[in-house]
Amino acid sequence: MTARRVPYAVTVTAVLTYVLLHLPLLVLIAFSFNRSRFGVQWGGFTLDWYARLAARPDILRALRLSLVAGVASALLATTMGTLAALALARHLPRARRRAEALLYLPIVTPEIVAGVSLLVLFSWLGIGLGMATIVMAHTAFSIPFVTVVVLARLQGTDRALEEAAMSLGADELSTFRRVTLPLLMPGVLAGALLAFTLSFDDFVTTFFVAGVGSTTLPLAVYSMVRKSVEPTINALSALLVIVTTVAVYFADRLARGSTRA
Amino acid sequence: MLLAGPGALWLLAFFLVPILILLGYSFMPRGTYGGVEPGITLEHYRRFLDPLYLGILRRTAWLSLLCTLVCLLLAYPTAYVIARSGRWRNLLLFLAVLPFWTSSLVRTYAMIFLLRDSGLINRILMDLGLIVAPLRLLYTEGAVLAGLVYGALPFMILPIYASLEKLDPALLEAAEVLGARPWTRFVRIVWPLTLPGVAAGSLLVFVPSLGSFVVPDLLGGARQMMIGNLIQNQFGPSRNWPFGSAVAFAVMALVLIAMLAVLRVNRPPAGQGGAA
Numbered sequence: 001m002t003a004r005r006v007p008y009a010v011t012v013t014a015v016l017t018y019v020l021l022h023l024p025l026l027v028l029i030a031f032s033f034n035r036s037r038f039g040v041q042w043g044g045f046t047l048d049w050y051a052r053l054a055a056r057p058d059i060l061r062a063l064r065l066s067l068v069a070g071v072a073s074a075l076l077a078t079t080m081g082t083l084a085a086l087a088l089a090r091h092l093p094r095a096r097r098r099a100e101a102l103l104y105l106p107i108v109t110p111e112i113v114a115g116v117s118l119l120v121l122f123s124w125l126g127i128g129l130g131m132a133t134i135v136m137a138h139t140a141f142s143i144p145f146v147t148v149v150v151l152a153r154l155q156g157t158d159r160a161l162e163e164a165a166m167s168l169g170a171d172e173l174s175t176f177r178r179v180t181l182p183l184l185m186p187g188v189l190a191g192a193l194l195a196f197t198l199s200f201d202d203f204v205t206t207f208f209v210a211g212v213g214s215t216t217l218p219l220a221v222y223s224m225v226r227k228s229v230e231p232t233i234n235a236l237s238a239l240l241v242i243v244t245t246v247a248v249y250f251a252d253r254l255a256r257g258s259t260r261a
Numbered sequence: 262m263l264l265a266g267p268g269a270l271w272l273l274a275f276f277l278v279p280i281l282i283l284l285g286y287s288f289m290p291r292g293t294y295g296g297v298e299p300g301i302t303l304e305h306y307r308r309f310l311d312p313l314y315l316g317i318l319r320r321t322a323w324l325s326l327l328c329t330l331v332c333l334l335l336a337y338p339t340a341y342v343i344a345r346s347g348r349w350r351n352l353l354l355f356l357a358v359l360p361f362w363t364s365s366l367v368r369t370y371a372m373i374f375l376l377r378d379s380g381l382i383n384r385i386l387m388d389l390g391l392i393v394a395p396l397r398l399l400y401t402e403g404a405v406l407a408g409l410v411y412g413a414l415p416f417m418i419l420p421i422y423a424s425l426e427k428l429d430p431a432l433l434e435a436a437e438v439l440g441a442r443p444w445t446r447f448v449r450i451v452w453p454l455t456l457p458g459v460a461a462g463s464l465l466v467f468v469p470s471l472g473s474f475v476v477p478d479l480l481g482g483a484r485q486m487m488i489g490n491l492i493q494n495q496f497g498p499s500r501n502w503p504f505g506s507a508v509a510f511a512v513m514a515l516v517l518i519a520m521l522a523v524l525r526v527n528r529p530p531a532g533q534g535g536a537a
Contacts, residue, residue: 006345007443013338018353020335021360021414024371027381031374040384080268087265099265106276108465109516110472112489113509116496117279120286120506140275143268194362201364204474208496218366225370225479229377237367248362252355 025241032234049235059236062220066200069131069216073138074196080139081146081195082188086180088147089154103144114141115208122209129211137209138199145198146191149255153187190255193247201244280513287507297503305507314491314508321487322515324402325470328409329417332466333459335410336417340458343418344425354422361415369479372408373399376480400482408476416465424458425451464523468516488512 032050036043053059088099106114118137122129161183165175181188203218210219217240224233287305289297308314343353360368375381376398383395398404428451436446474489481487488508495505 006342010338010341013335014342017335017339017414017418018356020411022356024368024375024411025360025363028367028371028374040379040381076271080271083264083266084268102269102272106272108468108520109276109280110469110489110512112472112474112492113280113283113513113516114276116492116505116509117283118275119496120282120502121275121279124282136275140271143272147268197362201362201367203364203366218364221364221366221370225366225373229373233370234374237364237370240364240367244363245359248359249355252358256351 028234029238029241032231032238034231034234037231049231050239052232053235053239058215059217059220062215062217065131065214066217069134069138070196070200072135073142073199074192076135076139077142077146077195078188078192081143081191082150082184084143085147085150085154089151103147106141106144111141111204115205118205119208129209130214133209133211134206134214134216137205138195138202141202141205142195142198145194149191149194149251150184150187153184153190153255157183186254190251193251193254197244197247197251200247201240283506284510286503287510289503291501291503305504306511308504309507309511317486317488317491318511320485321471321489324406324409324487325467327406328413328470329463329467331406331410332413332417333463336414336462337421337459340418340421340425343422357418357422358415360411365412365475368412369408369475372404372411372480376404376407399480400485402481402485404480405477405485405487408480409470409473412473412476413466413470416469417462420458420461420465421455422458424455428454460523464519468519471515472512 031040033045033047034040034043035046035048115137118133118140119129122133127133157180162175162179165179166172170178201218202216203222206216206219207222210216215223217236221233221236221240224230224236286297288301288303290300290302290304292298309318339357343350343357346353373380377383378395378397378399380398382398383392386392387395432450432454433446436450441449472489473487474493477485477487477490478493488511492505492509492512495501495508499505
């Protein structure tokens with residue numbers, strides 16, 4: 001678009017939108033450092049609420065479970081999502097449109113529908129709820145995101161490089177290992193980071209498939225919020241926001257890399 | 262072909278098959294402890310026609326629609342500014358998308374922190390002397406709407422931005438040379454050409470709003486129930502899985518209708534000039 005002047009009202013609305021998008025979380029984080037326990041009076045800076053979190057065994061256990069679920073489902077989803085992207089880009093151009101519809105359907109389906117349907121599936125099969133079911137469910141909702149991100153990266157790579165490797169005598173496997181994969185790597189890493197984030201932050205699906213013993217961090221936040229509003233929840237939320245922001249920032253940089261059209 | 266196998270199988274096993282089982286459950290008589298009995302019945306869908314549940318459905322559709330409109334009003338100008346922001350574009354895009362990746366639960370808690378009786382907004386209003394007693398902001402329809410909009414905005418900004426970005430500036434220059442005023446250029450050129458983005462964004466906002474559960478649960482309280490809470494209730498305390506399945510499937514049907522509507526808008530026009 002050309003650089004004509006943007007009307008005043010348009011700029012004001014945009015600024016308002018960004019304030020609405022970011023002010024709530026910034027306020028939340030700021031008050032996680034607030035000494036006073038009640039209300040929103042500023043009582044001075046403290047790290048006390050974080051120290052209290054670190055002293056709670058249930059929170060540390062929830063953190064461990066969230067990390068394990070995030071890493072496991074990210075590994076599974078990244079492997080399968082990347083392979084699916086390769087197949088879609090290289091071998092199935094015709095099936096592509098239909099396959100893309102299938103990829104977007106899980107993305108637009110309300111999470112609660114997917115969550116309860118998994119609960120029904122697991123109870124139908126007699127699979128006990130726990131870490132295994134959490135990882136299965138998180139892997140499922142992450143695969144489409146990984147595939148979309150890797151597919152975007154594939155569209156930016158030059159097919160001629162692979163052809164050159166092949167004509168110089170590299171077999172299919174070493175072409176993949178030495179040429180295709182290194183070219184794809186930023187997209188794959190971006191997909192993995194996003195898959196980890198989706199799992200680490202997920203509440204709704206986890207709520208239905210976690211069972212009693214497997215409380216992840218978002219589930220812990222939920223039961224705390226239901227009881228009361230207190231600064232330790234701010235501290236825990238701030239940690240979740242910071243982990244997410246860092247992961248998404250790096251994913252964004254990796255994915256942008258050289259694919260930016 | 263084989264490469265797509267594992268991912269496709271996983272989605273089949275943990276997305277499509279569960280939804281089909283859910284569909285099956287929704288037609289089966291209710292058993293004890295949330296289970297089902299063999300047989301076929303329409304009672305769960307009939308039960309959904311109860312005015313109580315239709316009321317919840319109406320509130321859900323109304324709030325989702327309102328949320329879509331508010332998002333559109335905020336997101337269009339925002340996408341427009343991003344599309345013209347030059348070297349700030351990447352940063353602005355990143356900041357627009359970031360909330361999407363943040364936990365829905367944390368975002369909702371942030372709203373509670375702002376809106377509750379002793380929250381920041383009431384505090385500021387009281388300190389300024391504008392009010393003497395805290396306003397009731399939490400557990401209202403407005404709070405639910407605010408929570409929904411907050412969560413859904415990125416979904417509206419991105420598709421509109423994508424379609425604005427594709428817009429050919431030469432079209433606008435031509436219109437200007439021919440004497441079209443800014444408002445005319447917007448109504449006759451920019452808006453029709455970005456309509457696919459608006460449609461896609463509306464779908465991505467409307468559909469997840471229909472199924473939202475965390476926002477009405479924490480910001481709405483008992484009187485602002487949406488379909489998501491009804492579903493959760495049936496799978497939780499009420500232990501009526503088949504009825505819950507029927508309600509979940511009703512939501513899924515709305516999702517498919519909305520998707521088909523958007524596909525119609527996004528289909529390349531058969532003739533000329535039918536875009537609006």
